[in-house]
Amino acid sequence: MQPIKIAVLGSGKGSNFRSILNAILAGQIKARPVIAVSDVPGAGMLTLAENLGVPTAVVEEMKYRTRLSEEVESGLVETLRASGAELIVLAGYMRVVKQPLLEAFPRRIINIHPSLLPAFPGLEAWRQAVEAGVETTGCTVHFVDSGIDSGEIIAQAEVPVLPGDTPETLHARIQEAEHRLYPEVIKRFAVRELL
């Protein structure tokens, strides 16, 4: 079986991307990162990619903050197609995905979200969990659709909320769970269980 070609799309430091790269380098996942794309020039995830010789691209969007304009997203589709990516992995990508991208890669775009969806969609889900006073939260990997964190759920991991947790301490614990869960799910795509 050929390594699955993955594209990673993110806006931030890329700790999830790093956990995926580590799993690939350790031979736990047969995958090849073919491109790393960010909407934030200079994002940490781009540096990570460059250090490992993974091609990078930046999508520049001046018009909107929460999504890409149709022209820019169509350009992104071309970039992703040219990379040969079979699976688009969103890792801290802070914009809503629109039709050009969704139509180009049906059931081939996945995201990780720091809560047990459908609870706490949207921004700072860890803060929402602390404020709601729940005892358990977690993270979810799901297919991306046109809603916000609303696509079909693929896998979840639970994380306890401990007495005295702040949004920051809880976020750190959720991220540890993310770093285990995301590689496990990508492995299921790599062995074609989910493709």
Ligand code: GRF
């Ligand atoms: C993660 O907490 C993820 O759940 C959310 O964005 C964050 C990305 O972090 N979608 P990183 O850039 O992977 O460190």
